[in-house]
Amino acid sequence: MSAIRTQVGIVGSGPAGLLLSQLLHNAGVESVVLERHSRAYVEGRIRAGVLEQGTVDLLTAAGVGERLQREGLVHGGVEIAVDGRRHRIDMKALTGGSCVTVYGQTQIQKDLFAKRLAENASIVFEAAPVSLHDVESDRPSLRYVHDGAEHRVDCDFIAGCDGFHGVSRASIPADRLETFERVYPFAWLGILADTRPVSDELIYTCSARGFALFSMRAIRVSRLYLQCAPNEDLSEWSDDRIWTELQRRLGPEASEGMETGPSTDKSIASLRSFVAEPMRWGNLFLAGDAAHIVPPTAAKGLNLAVADVRVLAEAFNAFYRTGRRDRLDAYSDTCLRRIWKAQRFAWWMTSLLHRFPDRSAFDSRVQRAELDYVLVSAAGQQTLAENYTGLPFGR
Numbered sequence: 001m002s003a004i005r006t007q008v009g010i011v012g013s014g015p016a017g018l019l020l021s022q023l024l025h026n027a028g029v030e031s032v033v034l035e036r037h038s039r040a041y042v043e044g045r046i047r048a049g050v051l052e053q054g055t056v057d058l059l060t061a062a063g064v065g066e067r068l069q070r071e072g073l074v075h076g077g078v079e080i081a082v083d084g085r086r087h088r089i090d091m092k093a094l095t096g097g098s099c100v101t102v103y104g105q106t107q108i109q110k111d112l113f114a115k116r117l118a119e120n121a122s123i124v125f126e127a128a129p130v131s132l133h134d135v136e137s138d139r140p141s142l143r144y145v146h147d148g149a150e151h152r153v154d155c156d157f158i159a160g161c162d163g164f165h166g167v168s169r170a171s172i173p174a175d176r177l178e179t180f181e182r183v184y185p186f187a188w189l190g191i192l193a194d195t196r197p198v199s200d201e202l203i204y205t206c207s208a209r210g211f212a213l214f215s216m217r218a219i220r221v222s223r224l225y226l227q228c229a230p231n232e233d234l235s236e237w238s239d240d241r242i243w244t245e246l247q248r249r250l251g252p253e254a255s256e257g258m259e260t261g262p263s264t265d266k267s268i269a270s271l272r273s274f275v276a277e278p279m280r281w282g283n284l285f286l287a288g289d290a291a292h293i294v295p296p297t298a299a300k301g302l303n304l305a306v307a308d309v310r311v312l313a314e315a316f317n318a319f320y321r322t323g324r325r326d327r328l329d330a331y332s333d334t335c336l337r338r339i340w341k342a343q344r345f346a347w348w349m350t351s352l353l354h355r356f357p358d359r360s361a362f363d364s365r366v367q368r369a370e371l372d373y374v375l376v377s378a379a380g381q382q383t384l385a386e387n388y389t390g391l392p393f394g395r
């Protein structure tokens with residue numbers, strides 16, 4: 001078995017793993033990234049695309065924000081449509097200047113790969129399977145098979161950035177981890193289409209037929225979602241049926257003149273809230289989807305992954321500069337404070353805007369009253385705006 005030595009062994013080359021390796025590199029800390037899939041596979045995945053200002057700032061400071069600054073669409077507001085009536089939340093005014101930036105995660109992934117590989121980063125693709133060893137010792141290691149040969153990476157720390165189905169969290173003994181979970185009784189059917197978005201800003205739509213979201217990737221690329229049953233059969237959803245349903249949910253007035261066209265991608269995703277605590281076992285640190293999942297309604301998934309990695313990179317950096325472990329010891333608690341606030345907000349937006357098949361008539365009326373309140377009250381709007389654009393760090 002061949003062996004190499006590095007400071008931080010990173011499992012997974014999604015946004016969390018790659019950004020961590022970039023931040024460590026910028027601070028002079030070495031890492032090796034092990035990825036189970038090919039680069040093309042990882043770059044091809046289509047995910048959400050709304051970035052908080054803090055995420056944009058961190059990516060820019062890390063040196064991967066050039067295209068994001070050029071092509072990202074800055075949004076100062078978001079719309080909520082209820083039974084065909086549109087309401088605009090002026091996030092920028094309500095928060096004293098905060099906006100979000102619409103830029104696909106697929107693009108972030110490409111920007112990160114381009115930068116990391118240009119700097120000769122050590123990334124092993126198609127490393128499978130990966131296993132974690134001696135995690136509770138000060139000499140943990142990763143083992144993997146590549147092209148039929150076994151390899152070992154000896155390191156000081158392991159960063160588990162391998163997503164919800166990865167090996168890192170699964171390696172932690174069950175009695176060392178507490179998990180919290182909620183599965184929602186619906187899913188999202190999503191399409192991409194080369195059509196002009198119905199509005200310059202995102203429209204979250206609540207109707208008796210269910211939730212819909214009108215989002216975008218670029219000036220002429222729409223990203224659209226429909227609430228559907230968790231076991232929905234994708235083959236029963238022709239593009240025509242999807243566009244008709246989107247128009248019905250948005251209402252005749254708002255959807256007038258909506259440009260339709262063939263979808264370029266179509267998929268179904270279930271909705272889940274999940275947190276694993278603590279985000280550390282020995283010298284293994286979990287970050288991103290490996291530790292938590294949010295329903296996509298508040299667009300927090302990528303932003304949370306970036307927030308974790310920021311704290312983790314600073315903690316590793318502090319350790320290598322001073323030998324102190326206090327930031328590493330505080331990592332899990334520091335991240336979980338932000339994670340639970342984002343979990344609460346994602347759960348709240350999901351509960352507020354979807355049709356719940358099992359909700360009583362009373363609960364449905366209360367849901368509608370809460371939505372009315374949020375849309376007419378300055379305090380209600382401000383709560384939504386400050387959470388949506390991203391809470392400040394360190395609170």
Ligand code: APR
Binds near residue numbers: 014105
């Ligand atoms: N060994 C090596 N790599 C693995 C393994 C494994 N056993 N299991 C998974 N991976 C890889 C996956 O192939 C993927 O490239 O880990 C990576 C995890 O990436 P993501 O799932 O994108 O997770 P993360 O980097 O935490 O990004 C979070 O992604 O799902 C969205 O909403 C989420 O936007 C958020 C972001």
Ligand code: PHB
Binds near residue numbers: 048223298299
């Ligand atoms: C997206 O554009 O994919 C998107 C936007 C906002 C969300 C979820 C997904 O809340």
